[in-house]
Amino acid sequence: MAGPLVIWTYDWVPEAPRGFVRDLRLRWACEEAGFDYEVKTVPFDGRETNHLAQQPFGQVPMLDDGDLHLFESGAFLMHLAQRSEALMPRDDAARAKVLQWVMVSLNSIEMVTMPWVVLQWSKADQPPITQWLDKRLAQVEAVLQERSYLVGDAFTVADLLLADVLRVGLVRKHGDRPASEAYVQRFTERPAFTRARSDQLAHFAAADGQRKEACHDDQ
Ligand SMILES: N[C@@H](CCC(=O)N[C@@H](CS)C(=O)NCC(=O)O)C(=O)O
Numbered sequence: 485m486a487g488p489l490v491i492w493t494y495d496w497v498p499e500a501p502r503g504f505v506r507d508l509r510l511r512w513a514c515e516e517a518g519f520d521y522e523v524k525t526v527p528f529d530g531r532e533t534n535h536l537a538q539q540p541f542g543q544v545p546m547l548d549d550g551d552l553h554l555f556e557s558g559a560f561l562m563h564l565a566q567r568s569e570a571l572m573p574r575d576d577a578a579r580a581k582v583l584q585w586v587m588v589s590l591n592s593i594e595m596v597t598m599p600w601v602v603l604q605w606s607k608a609d610q611p612p613i614t615q616w617l618d619k620r621l622a623q624v625e626a627v628l629q630e631r632s633y634l635v636g637d638a639f640t641v642a643d644l645l646l647a648d649v650l651r652v653g654l655v656r657k658h659g660d661r662p663a664s665e666a667y668v669q670r671f672t673e674r675p676a677f678t679r680a681r682s683d684q685l686a687h688f689a690a691a692d693g694q695r696k697e698a699c700h701d702d703q
Contacts, residue, residue: 488520489564490548492538493684495525496691500605507545508684509557509648510564513641515676517568523687558590561641571641581635585642594649596620601652621658624650628663632670639671647671 491514493507507523514521526535531542539546539555546553547560554560562583565572572582600617624646627634634642651668671677 487550488522489514491521491523492546492548493523493525493544493687494528494531496528496695497688502688503681503685504652505544505684505688506557506648508680509645510545510547510560511680511683512644512648512677513561513564513571515679516639516644516674517564517570519564519568523683557645558586561645562586565641570639571644573636573638573640578635578640582640582642585634585640586645589642589645589649593620593624593646597649597652618658621661621664625661625664628667639674643667643671647677 489510491507491510493505497505511521511523513519526538526544533542536542538553543555545557545560546555547563548554549563552563554563561571565582572579596613596617597620600613603613633639634646647668650664651672672681
């Protein structure tokens, strides 16, 4: 690896998404693998237009690995996973299974959970999406009742991503899902996750101070 990895996030976000902004997935993976990384920022204000050359949707996170610039959680987690057995085993069959579960988290679970969260924020009554969510959470509960890890008998980046996708609080709010709850709890108790989350919270809290100073200076 040429120099430390660079994880890009916003300079600041409102309270609600703190601890959930997806740069946490990258921080967590680096903490698990013991990779050095630094965090850089793009402005939250003006995100619709300001960094489209780096991320065509104006979103974060992004990852720089030397000259390689990547966005999309699944893409950069798989990129990192190829470099560490702490994130993915070396044998081809297990690698294929990890990729499968990474795609499941993003394409079958998060594609339901995120619209549901956004609709909840807008306080709209949307029974069809709630049913869709219940169904998906029940399906993933059945999977997690059968196994401790998604692939083999050790933690991989597939578990990192599914735990992160599930921890948005939906598991507890939507019925009795003990296997999913235990799964999320087990992985979010890992020291690497705790470090990643507290570093993200400290990052955005420090930005609060700078924003207040800037407001004060403007007066
Ligand atoms: N599919 C993308 C989603 C990225 C995403 O939704 N990022 C959020 C922060 S976690 C964001 O930038 N939201 C601001 C916006 O969409 O304007 C990924 O997994 O990396």
